Amino acid sequence: MHDKYASVVKILHSEASDLMSLAILSGRDPFRFYNGADLTSLDLTNQNLTGLNFDGADLRFAHLEGASFDKGSLNRSVLDAAQLHLKDGFEFNYQDVLQFPGKEILMFCMIRSSLIDEILIDFGINYSVFAEFSKISTGALRKARVGKVIAIETAQLIFNGVFRFSKTLDSKIGMKCINSIEQPCAKMLVGGNNKPFVEISAEDVHRLFEIRRRRIAHMKRERGTNASPYVDYRDTAEYLMFYKHLVDDIDFWTKFDEESA
Incomplete structure (x- = not known):
């Protein structure tokens, strides 16, 4: 056979x-x-x-x-x-967060409350040890553990730390910890700067990058060689709203306008 x-x-x-x-x-x-x-x-x-x-x-x-x-x-x-x-309501896993190009769009993150506590119990280490291992402050780690909004760069350091530390453990325990962050366990948010944070879906993230792509193409057409200093800086969702006319997606922008008002 x-x-x-x-x-x-x-x-x-x-x-x-x-x-x-x-x-x-x-x-x-x-x-x-x-x-x-x-x-x-x-x-x-x-x-x-x-x-x-x-x-x-x-x-x-x-x-x-x-x-x-x-x-x-x-x-x-x-x-x-x-x-x-x-x-x-948690749609993103650790790979989604690690792969997110934070240098292109300003994004924030929220990790499921209690997840980090459960992982550190399996690791057998305390917050200060893991914070040092992951190269983040204990304050940022404590915000993440209770489900508060953190910068996506902080979430990337946390997830990278969990993945790397898991590899040092017994294979069964290490795989359990990696699987826990491979399940959807994070939310992505935009906003801040005196405005409330707004949760966005994977589909919304795709739309933001499509608008950014079209913004860059539009600016290059409008400014030619003079566009180069402006096309590569990091966008915010608020700034991309000025280019929402470049995409036919009224429902998304209506939702964003209402929730960030």
Whole structure:
């Protein structure tokens, strides 16, 4: 039998019915095994779904009564109206934060309250040790631990610190800590400067970068070679609002105008 079918046959012959066991039998990474999967109407009652991520998975009408799962693991799933309470509003994971080009758009971040406490317990270290390891102040770390708004650069240092420290630990504990930040666990926000912070979605972030791209193209057309001193500086969402006419997206800007008024 061809090797590529071996895991399929193993799953079909298995008496296991819980998602974690089936994911392990696949021989693939259990954490991401169900990304984008069609899990509609499955009976997952009382299953232990911790250690699994369901980004893009369709769980509409699945029975999740009594099921346990990691915080954020369902935040990017497709859920029906009766299941929406299972999402907690954190859309971004540590990779989204680390990869965000903060030199292009000024952005702020909020990390799920209690997440850092739970990680440091697994690490077996206190705040001052982790702050020194991550090259941030203990004050900034304490703001992050209670879910206060921090600069995205601070969030990047925290997540980078968690990832690097996890690699020094026993593989099982280290992977648990990395998985906890690989689940959606952060929010991105714009605002400040005497205005309230406004949470924005991944789609909103994409729109901001599209407006920035068009702003730069527009300025180069308008100013030619004289545009170079102006095109590469970091934008704020407020400044990009002056260029909202470059995109046909009324709903987004109406929301931003109302929430930042």
